[in-house]
Amino acid sequence: MAAGNPGVEFDEAWIQNVYVNLSATKRRAEVLGTRRTVKKQWQAAWELRAVACIDLTTLAGDDTLSNVNRLCFKAKSPVRPDLLKALEMDDVGLTVGAVCVYPNRVADAINSLKAAGGSHIPVASVATGFPCGQTPLKTRLEEIRMAVADGAREIDIVINRQLALTGDWKGIYEEVRMMKEACSDAHMKTILATGELGTLVNVYKASLVCMMAGADFIKTSTGKEGVNATLMVGLVMVRAIREYFERTGYKVGFKPAGGIRSAKDACTWLSLMKEELGDEWTQPELFRLGASTLLVDIERQLFHFVYGRYAAAHEIPMS
Numbered sequence: 001m002a003a004g005n006p007g008v009e010f011d012e013a014w015i016q017n018v019y020v021n022l023s024a025t026k027r028r029a030e031v032l033g034t035r036r037t038v039k040k041q042w043q044a045a046w047e048l049r050a051v052a053c054i055d056l057t058t059l060a061g062d063d064t065l066s067n068v069n070r071l072c073f074k075a076k077s078p079v080r081p082d083l084l085k086a087l088e089m090d091d092v093g094l095t096v097g098a099v100c101v102y103p104n105r106v107a108d109a110i111n112s113l114k115a116a117g118g119s120h121i122p123v124a125s126v127a128t129g130f131p132c133g134q135t136p137l138k139t140r141l142e143e144i145r146m147a148v149a150d151g152a153r154e155i156d157i158v159i160n161r162q163l164a165l166t167g168d169w170k171g172i173y174e175e176v177r178m179m180k181e182a183c184s185d186a187h188m189k190t191i192l193a194t195g196e197l198g199t200l201v202n203v204y205k206a207s208l209v210c211m212m213a214g215a216d217f218i219k220t221s222t223g224k225e226g227v228n229a230t231l232m233v234g235l236v237m238v239r240a241i242r243e244y245f246e247r248t249g250y251k252v253g254f255k256p257a258g259g260i261r262s263a264k265d266a267c268t269w270l271s272l273m274k275e276e277l278g279d280e281w282t283q284p285e286l287f288r289l290g291a292s293t294l295l296v297d298i299e300r301q302l303f304h305f306v307y308g309r310y311a312a313a314h315e316i317p318m319s
Ligand SMILES: O=C[C@H](O)COP(=O)(O)O
Pocket: 057, 059, 100, 221, 222, 223, 224, 257, 258, 259, 260, 290, 291, 292, 293, 294
């Protein structure tokens, strides 16, 4: 995880001067989404990097000990051992970045990871009335404290969209600041729920306010909004991260989440990070992909790559 962002004083003038060039952002997002042919072995390397950055997630009403248990064993061994051997990655100890669950499942996840030999993998808990945040502040803060007490090392909070939509940025700052305090030593990811913020300018402002309040990561979505992680929103958020870093010297991580299901999508997000912020922001300390099913496609693509190489070496027809 990142070294952490202590946050800075609220700066209203900074927020009010935010400018987003919509057409340039749109053009850039289109290019990112369409171009690139990557050599197959580079693609496999990027896919493995993506695995290390996944917050392997289950956030469903029917979550139980048994599906959390399965998720945790997968988190410890995310890729089949024979594939890792073929890719000469079998001695690396590859795991996902974290396991992400509801507060009530944190203790289950901690115990399951222990049983799987993966206690070093952090458990991230959503909190603060996820996904809508429509509960009293006192309850939202208490939820954080309970998840931390149960062993969560990362807390994914949701911001108060009502305050964002009425332009009460100071109000958001104050709430997120209290949430940061409630997180104690746990790292705080702030979910903006960008699909409900109305404009990209609001997305940029919300990103800045959360970072000022001490967010260690800013995260696009809960996965439950109508529109979740889009490249347009991602670009706006990573540019806010860059501006915050240039002005304060603090590095804040980024987590796109919701609807990221293919290896190709994961690689597009990684190249966005590399091109906009540099290689450091393609590592799990500063980059996570919030996803429940992405791993399935990555494993499938790695299998095709390994089998394709084997077939070529042994002159086995692929069709
Ligand atoms: O934070 C993670 C998201 O809730 C996961 O969304 P997903 O199920 O669309 O991958």
